[in-house]
Structure formats: C-alpha cells, structure tokens
Amino acid sequence: MATPTTNMKKMNKKVSSNYIPDHLSFSILSKLPVKSLKRFSCVHKSWSRLTQNPNFINIFRNNLISNSHPLYRGDGDVSLVLNQFLGSYDWNIYLISGKNFEKKVKLDLPLPFHLPQLGVIPIRVVDSAINGILCIYDYEGVHTTTVLWNPATEEKIVIPPGHAEFKSEFMTQICPHGFGYDRVGDDYKIIQHVNYYTIDDENHLLHLEDVMPDPFWEIYSLRSNSWRKIDFDMPVIYSIFNSAVYFNGMCHWLGEANTLLVSFKLCNEAYFITPLPLEDTQHDDDFEVNLTMLNESVAIITNWKNTTSFQISILGEFGVKESWIRLFNVELLSSIQGLIGAGEKGNIFFRREDGELVCFDLTTGLIEEIGIKGESYWCQMAIYKKNIHLIGDIGN
Template sequence: MEKKKSVVASKEKVIPPSSVDLIESSIPDVAKDNISIAVMGYLHGLGYDNVMDDYKIIRYVCFVCDVYGLEEKYVDSLLGDICLDALWEIYSLRSNSWRKLDVDMPYSLDCIEGTQVYMDGECHWLCEDRYESCPFRPCLVSFYLSNEVSFITPIPSDVDDCFDVEGSWINLAVLNGSITLISFHVDTTIFYISILGELGIKESWNRLFNIGPLPYIRRPIGVGTKGEIFFMRKDKELAWFDLRTQMMEKLGYKAMYPDCRIIYKENILPIGDITL
C-alpha cells in the first residue's frame, strides 16, 4: 500500500513599510537635486508577546544623508517637516502595522548572526553601551515585548574580554532557561561560557567553565538550542561539542565552503514565514 504524503502548508507574510520607509519618496521635488537620503533599518528582535498574543519585530532606524555640501539651515528649509532623527520602531502582526517607540536604549549597527536571542517574551541583543555613565562598554540589552521596558546589563571584562580582542567569535544562547554568553578566542583556541543570573545586574554574570585549548578548531559555526557548539575543524571536518555532557563528536561531513554555517529553525507558535 502506498503511503500518503503529508503536505505542510507554507504561508508568507509580507511586512508593510512604515512611514519611515517612505521618507525617501516624500522628499519635496525642489530638494531631490540637492539631498540624497537612505533609510537604514537594523533588526534587533523578533518574538512572541504572550500577554497580547501577538508577534512583534523591533528595529532601529537611522538615516544616511548626503547634502552635497549644503549648510544645515538650508537643508532644513528644503526638507520642511521631514525629521531625520534616528528612532526605534515596533511592528505588530495583530495590527499589521509599525509604530514609533518612545525608548532610549543602546543599539547595534553590527547585528551579526548570533548576537541576538529571544526568550519568554524578551528580545536580547549585544552591543556597546553608549550612555555617558558607561561609555563604549559592552552590554546586553533586554527588551520586553509586552510592556516595552528595557534593561541594560553591562558585561565586565573579567567575565569576557572578547569585545576588545580582534579575531574573537561571540554568541548569545539560551541554556537551561538562562541567557548565556559563549565566546571563542582564536589566539588561545579556548571557549568561554558565562551565564547571566539577573537582568540589569552587572555582578550577576558568572563564568561557568572554559573549554580548551582546542588547537584543531578552525572556527565556530553556531550554537544549538540544547547547548551544542558547532564548529569546523582545520581539516574542514564538521563537529559539535555538547555542553551538557562535555563530549565532542564529528558529524561525518566536510565543509564545502569556508563560510558555512549551521541553520536551526524552530517556530515559537504555528505561524507562517515572515518576510521583511
């Protein structure tokens, strides 16, 4: 008897533009010959708001403006009511719309893979704290999707100096219900594993343990949801290390490209794919 094939329906949701996205098209004709504006949006979080039963996206938006040598006062007169101040925006799937966030929190213009994580209605990302009280020091920013409150947790250098060392790899993960900072220093070939005890408390970072040195590692690839660190060996063999058992195992595959990566997808709740 021929087995019936199960078919999984795939849905795609196209995110609508916000009023900020339309600024370029709203420039007065008289100003277009003298001013060029590019809108730059940096995704900082995507997650489920369990209070409002809603999916939300948070992003930081800034503007790259080329005024062709014009004086600021002349530029302002050409732009009229158009405001070019950087801002935060949040998208709601329930209302299918964007709105401006009235928040002041650190942002990151280098939102690389592995520096953002979602857990229990909170979006977390790594960046440098640009406030005067702690200028240019690394920190973790945590944003609650329900009440739109944020917490800033500094990362002291004695926990991890990977922000100050070139050639280092860093990754945020959720392990055993805790925000975990995992880094790899290329020069020492050592993994450093630290967890956060309480949001907003600098002293609550705890170094769990170090792994290494592992001189045969070429570079890390990513972190799994259950404490697996995937990496490429110098012989291009793919392998993984389980933080729970502290056992290492080869995957039986070799990397075809030097920039290969491990991709893991898990839906928080059944929902169609979202396209930005």
C-alpha cells in the same frame, strides 16, 4: 542547678541541629536559578563565595545541563535550521535532525527571496523559529524585505513597510533586532531600528542632521499588521552575526562593541541594559563574544579568534553585571573559526578551521561532525519545531 558542662552540651546540641553539611547545602543551592543563588549568598559567609568554589560550580553546571529541555537529537519533530550564504546567487538552507544529524532536508526559500536579482543579498534568520515560524529578511547595508515563513505549511506573510523614509540625498538602513511572541497580548512582534547616513569621499559614514531625519525604533504587531514608533534610546546591535536571541517574551542583543547586553520585553516594552563581564584587554577585534540561551538562561560564549578554547557564562539578573557566572572553560583539539549556534541541551555548534561544522556536547565533552561544510562568509544555526497551524492563528 545547671552546671557548665550541661550548658555546653545544650549549646553543642543546638549548634549541631542547625548545621547543614556542605554536600547537602551544595545539592540544594545548585538547583536554584542564578538570581536566587545570588540572593541566598547573604545567608551564610561561605555561601557568598559559592561561585568561586570549583566543586559547587561543577554540581551547578551539571544540574543546568541535565535539566535542559530536550530540543535536539531526534526528540519529536524538533530540527535545526542551517542557513548558509555561499556568496553568489546560491543559498543553502537545511532542516537537520536525527540522533547523528543524519536527516538533512534542503528548503526552498519563499518568494521573493529566490528571485535571481535578490540572490546576492544575504538573508538572515531573526533568532530561532517561534512556534514554527521563521522571521527572515534580506540585508546588505540596506534592508528591504521581511517575511514571516512557516516551512511546514509553506505559508508566508510579507511584512508591510514601516516608517522609514527613502530619499536620494541619504541612505536608509533598517535592521531587525528581534522577533518573538508576546504572551500577554497574544501577538507576534518584530522590533527594528531605522538609521540614516551618507558616505564622504573617504568612505566614512556621516549623519547630517540638516539633511536627514533622526534615527528611531519601531515595533511591528502581527495582530494589527502595522508598525508603531517607540521613543527609546537603546543601544543598537553591534553585529548581526550571532548576537541576538529570543526567549520567553524577551528579545536580547549585544550592543556597544559587544560590551553590553540589551534585553527588551515585548509585552510592556521595558528594556534592561547589562554590562558584560569583560576585562579591558578583551575589548579587542580579535576577541569574539556570541550570545545564546542555555537552559532558559541568557549566556555568552567568548573566545579569542582562531584559538582552541572558549568560555561560557550565564546571567543571573538583568541589569546586574556582578550576576554573571562563568560555568565552562572548554579546550578543543582544533581551532575554532566561528560559532554558528547553540542548543538548550548542552550542544554548541562551531565551524572548524577546515570548514567542517561540528557539534560539541557539553554533557559528554565529545565532538561530532554534522556532515556539512560551513561557509566562512555567512553560516547560522537556529532552532525549528514543526507547526502545521497558520501563522495568523496566534498563540498555537
């Protein structure tokens, strides 16, 4: 016959065999994607508060950075593309590589972008180079030309016009929102928005329904070399400065005064809208929100203009505002004038108040100068990996 003492020993043994020490559970859970981490939070009461635990967050972000892809600092033939508009008939586009960013090669833009009459038009790079291909376009209120360009082979493909109408009664604005590779269809695609407007005597934008067509979205396929209208009512990009990224078949951009994320899937043309984790006081022109990728996770970098601190949060699940996790609160020694890009190895690139371009390494907390002054008018950084295949050889 079992005694109370015997029963208590059996119970203690059962409890102890099911108990997982915090350090072990932290180690296991910190290796999970954010989406899985959120789902596991219902298993145990203490796990539901993991994202508020400083010790766990420290382990989680260290794993995130250490497992990131080696895209920077002399790893193979991967470089950075620095795109600078100097304001008057002058462009600087560099390939930057090397352990200390010592290798700088100035690129010559393809036709028609280096023609003198186009010299004053800002040229944008749509996010990063996809398979060594840069999608570049001119934009100054009205967009006119888009080109797919491989700097390694100097090959270019001028994208044909879409369905936009051009008439003297109104202005036409065409704004690319994303360029990427559709793995399912084995195709390169561009998504853009077409809008029409006019300006009143006080320089206000107007949309007159009885005069001009309705705005619309359209998507380009390199395989068919054609545009197709898509009937979606998605928020448009709020700013063309550092607010669009591509990864793994999805184009992302910030809309609605930088208060929400729009994610567009190229293969099936589905989209998701995710509110950003911002307070009401942060909906201010002096508060900056920049979009980037951090080790295969969509991330936002936020800061108040001309301050020395910034914050980095990553998204766990599309469409779920609560799945954002703030990972970094960083304090710099000098104020930031602008974010120009980010990498997947814990590198964030800024322009300092003295105009110098610097790289902040999240893994070490160190800042290195790139050796180039950044232009305040327009300065952009993108990832570039050399590819000697022709643009038409889709999927290489």
